[in-house]
Amino acid sequence: GNSVTQMEGPVTLSEEAFLTINCTYTATGYPSLFWYVQYPGEGLQLLLKATKADDKGSNKGFEATYRKETTSFHLEKGSVQVSDSAVYFCALSPYSGYSTLTFGKGTMLLVSP
C-alpha cells in the first residue's frame, strides 16, 4: 500500500539555522508529493508540491525535490524564522487526479530567537 514516513520531532532550531525534515514514501507508480504546514490553532495548508521525478517544489523559502531513486521528498529551508514554528506534514497522492492523500504523522518544528 501507500505510506509516508517522516522523521520524528520535535525539531528544535535557533533562528537562521538550516532546516531539513526527512520524508520517504512507499507507493507504486508515479505519485504526486506534497508538504502541508499546520500553524498553532489552525488547519493544514499546502506549502509546496511536486508531481514528477526531479521536480522541485518551493514556497516561502522552503524547497523539496522529488527523488524517485531514493523515494524521498525532504523539506529544506536555508534560514528558519521563529514564525516557521509549526507542524509539517509530508503527503502523497498515488497518481495525479486521485481523490485522497496519504499523510505522514507530522514533524513539529520549534524555532527559538
Added chain:
Amino acid sequence: DAGVIQSPRHEVTEMGQEVTLRCKPISGHDYLFWYRQTMMRGLELLIYFNNNVPIDDSGMPEDRFSAKMPNASFSTLKIQPSEPRDSAVYFCASKTITGKDTGELFFGEGSRLTVL
C-alpha cells in the same frame, strides 16, 4: 472567497451525549473530507464525499460515528453516544480536481472536542 467553515470551534461535553460537528465547504468544491487529529494517532481520514455521496467511510471508527452531506454546501459529523476517547480535533477539508491535477486540499480551522 471564504474558506472552509467549521462549527463549533470548541465543544466540551459529557460522556454519553450526542455531538454534532458542522462544515461548510468552499463553494464549487466537489470533494469533502472529515479528518480526526490526535497526538497518539496523528491525522486520520474518517470519511469523504464526492458530489454529496459518501465514497469511503472505512476510517469511521465505529457505528457511533455517522456523517451526512445533504447538499453541496453543508456536511455534519455526528457522534452518538460520545466517549472520552473521542476527544480530538476534527477537521473538515474540501477540494476539487481539475483534469490531472490532484487538487489542493483546503482545511477548516477544526473543531476541538473534549468529552469528559
